[in-house]
Amino acid sequence: MSGRVEKSTPRSKSKKTEQRHNLVALLDEFGFEVMPCSLCAEKGWRCTMMEGVSRCKECVRRGRSCDGSGLSVSAVSRVVDESRRLRSEEQEASDSLRRxxxxxxKAHREAQEAFARLERIRKQRESLVTRGVEMARRGLRSLDELEAAERVESEAAVDAQSLGAFGVVDWNATDFDFVLPQIPPIPPRRSPSVS
Incomplete structure (x- = not known):
């Protein structure tokens, strides 16, 4: 054995070059387009890889390392398309929620308006019943007669007050309802018994 280091022969270089050319042919035939490595991006080349090979076709051809991700352009395209589809659906859902x-x-406002109308109608009906009872009590034939009688009473009360009368109040002209308290009757006095 000699202490010399044997240099590789041109034949072994040629074998490596042949392997590279074969791999380039395989990548050309079966490779798929991926997101470009820095070399392909810089040169504007189409970057292709295949399963089990960690370098792209152009990096293999040049015998250099490759920093490509191997992420398929079609996969990226599908992700982008799916993102656009989801964004569109999100916008539709947002519009639907807004509507x-x-x-x-609108339904809440309409319900509030209907409730207020119902309350007005109830108050009008209660007022009509109250006035109808008053009309019957006075023996009048119409609400117009009742209103005329109340107007006369109100004017008379105002006239009486202007002349200095005290305690004259037209209770019909006010919305003040009150009930007089019930006072129990006073029992009759017994005369003292004479014995």
Whole structure:
């Protein structure tokens, strides 16, 4: 054995070059386009890889290392397309929610208006019943006659007050309802018994 280091022969270089050319042919035939490595991106080349090979076709051809991710362009395209589809669906759902919210607000306003109308009608009906009872009590034939009688009474009360009368109040002209308290009757006095 000699202490010399044997240099590789041109034949072994040629074998490596042949392997590289074969791999380039395989990548050319079966490779798929991926996100470009820095070399392919810089040169504007199409970057292709295949399963089990860690370098792209151009990096293999040049015998250099590759920093490509191996992420398929079609996979990236599918992700982008799916993201756009989801964004569109999100916008549709947002628009639908906004329309439903507006409809709910409108229904709420309409319900409030209907409730207020119902309350007005109830008060009018209660007033009509009260006035009808008063009309019957006074023996009048119409609400117009009742209103005329109340107006006369009100004017008479005002006239009486202007002349200095005290305690004259037209209770019909006010909205003040009160009930007099019930006072129990006073039992009759017994005369003292004479014995």
């Amino acid at each position: 439903a919210s507006e409809a709910l607000e």
